[in-house]
Amino acid sequence: MIKQLDKVSVRERIARRAEKEIESGYYVNLGIGMPTMVANYIQEGKQVVLQSENGLLGIGKSPLETEVDPDLINAGKETVTAQAGASYFSNAESFAMIRGEHLNLAILGGMEVSEAGDLANWMIPGKMIKGMGGAMDIVHGAKKIVVIMDHVNKHNEPKILKKCSLPLTGEQVVNRIITDRAVMDVEENELVLVEVAEGWTVEEVIASTEAELKISDYLQTGAY
Amino acid sequence: MKTIYTSFEDAVKNIQDGSTIMVGGFGLVGIPENLILALVNSQVKHLTVISNNCGVDDWGLGLLLKNKQIDKMIGSYVGENKEFERQVLAGELEVELTPQGTLAERIRAGGAGIPAFYTPAGVGTPIADGGEVRIFDNKEYLLQTALKADFSLIRAAVGDYAGNLVYNKTARNFNPMMAAAGKVTIAEVEQLVETGSIDPDHVHTPGIYVQGLIEGKQEKRIERLTVRQGM
Numbered sequence: 235m236i237k238q239l240d241k242v243s244v245r246e247r248i249a250r251r252a253e254k255e256i257e258s259g260y261y262v263n264l265g266i267g268m269p270t271m272v273a274n275y276i277q278e279g280k281q282v283v284l285q286s287e288n289g290l291l292g293i294g295k296s297p298l299e300t301e302v303d304p305d306l307i308n309a310g311k312e313t314v315t316a317q318a319g320a321s322y323f324s325n326a327e328s329f330a331m332i333r334g335e336h337l338n339l340a341i342l343g344g345m346e347v348s349e350a351g352d353l354a355n356w357m358i359p360g361k362m363i364k365g366m367g368g369a370m371d372i373v374h375g376a377k378k379i380v381v382i383m384d385h386v387n388k389h390n391e392p393k394i395l396k397k398c399s400l401p402l403t404g405e406q407v408v409n410r411i412i413t414d415r416a417v418m419d420v421e422e423n424e425l426v427l428v429e430v431a432e433g434w435t436v437e438e439v440i441a442s443t444e445a446e447l448k449i450s451d452y453l454q455t456g457a458y
Numbered sequence: 459m460k461t462i463y464t465s466f467e468d469a470v471k472n473i474q475d476g477s478t479i480m481v482g483g484f485g486l487v488g489i490p491e492n493l494i495l496a497l498v499n500s501q502v503k504h505l506t507v508i509s510n511n512c513g514v515d516d517w518g519l520g521l522l523l524k525n526k527q528i529d530k531m532i533g534s535y536v537g538e539n540k541e542f543e544r545q546v547l548a549g550e551l552e553v554e555l556t557p558q559g560t561l562a563e564r565i566r567a568g569g570a571g572i573p574a575f576y577t578p579a580g581v582g583t584p585i586a587d588g589g590e591v592r593i594f595d596n597k598e599y600l601l602q603t604a605l606k607a608d609f610s611l612i613r614a615a616v617g618d619y620a621g622n623l624v625y626n627k628t629a630r631n632f633n634p635m636m637a638a639a640g641k642v643t644i645a646e647v648e649q650l651v652e653t654g655s656i657d658p659d660h661v662h663t664p665g666i667y668v669q670g671l672i673e674g675k676q677e678k679r680i681e682r683l684t685v686r687q688g689m
Binding site for chain 2: 296328357367
């Protein structure tokens with residue numbers, strides 16, 4: 235049964251759906267973790283330039299063992315290569331590019347998202363604070379911000395809320411949420427359910443979402 | 459004339475207890491490895507360190523941390539270091555977390571004569587608490603002040619005797635802004651070349667920002683080796 239998808243398949247499902255947000259010709263920043271996986275599913279024929287906030291526009295494939303350059307990493311500190319047409323620059327230039335809204339899309343992970351599009355993804359009070367990295371800048375940069383995450387947390391509690399309980403990364407910054415169960419758009423401070431994933435019903439999605447969901451007139455079920 | 463050091467010990471000898479230092483690098487990439495090691499050996503204390511990360515437990519700035527030489531750390535992500543966590547929880551280390559783009563721009567501003575600037579990053583988040591928010595074109599922005607340092611320790615791939623620097627790939631990161639924001643900037647270079655042998659069109663950091671240089675060999679440790687299989 236589809237609901238029993240293991241963790242790996244859930245992540246793959248989300249990553250594959252998120253890939254559809256990327257259009258040919260886009261400049262895209264992918265966050266650390268699951269968002270980085272989206273790169274593995276970019277369809278052939280799409281020309282996409284991936285930005286890494288540590289100063290690389292045009293991330294290539296992972297290097298072959300013989301190609302590894304310790305001076306060439308992505309923002310997750312993994313060794314990478316640069317694709318043809320790539321460029322290197324400083325972090326100041328990198329974030330000027332981000333804040334200046336030159337990127338078409340950023341795909342980020344999330345702990346909580348509110349119905350107003352607030353995002354919390356950097357700290358849990360009481361736990362060690364590791365830092366926000368570039369997330370607080372990126373949410374204000376790209377023209378479209380897509381958050382990908384599990385629909386509920388490991389205690390089966392909703393992560394899409396009326397109001398975030400965790401400290402925010404940004405206020406009213408998220409445009410679209412993609413989970414293992416559904417795709418939702420933040421519109422004029424209401425959350426619109428636009429797609430339901432295979433194996434889930436509209437009722438189940440509503441029941442596992444704390445925020446109020448408006449059903450789109452163009453709702454697709456079994457969408458991915 | 460630039461000071462060309464022949465020992466790393468000499469290169470850091472003017473750094474006093476209580477100094478504010480900027481250290482280039484993103485993760486372990488582009489860090490001035492040998493200058494950091496020399497600082498550890500110098501036993502200088504009560505440092506305020508401005509750097510995106512704080513190394514790992516046994517390398518980079520993590521070594522300074524382990525040796526309890528840092529009083530305050532300003533950075534954007536410190537999650538790779540267990541000793542860091544221990545010192546923060548024990549109240550031995552003060553930490554100021556700032557969004558990465560804000561950190562880069564604060565340093566850039568510091569070297570560029572801009573005392574402060576507004577940025578959207580952090581509005582509506584805990585880092586805006588007590589801060590000054592102003593609206594421009596119907597959007598809120600947070601005031602951030604510039605950062606400067608007594609010393610900037612940076613790394614480049616190539617430097618010439620005039621102080622001009624060229625970086626390699628993503629080892630550039632915070633190094634160029636820090637070069638300008640340090641009252642005294644010491645560059646650890648992989649290769650020191652004759653003045654005139656770098657094409658002026660290829661200079662990343664003009665020599666005016668650099669006061670001292672030293673050639674050294676780096677280990678270039680890799681934090682997350684990721685490779686693909688194939689031919």
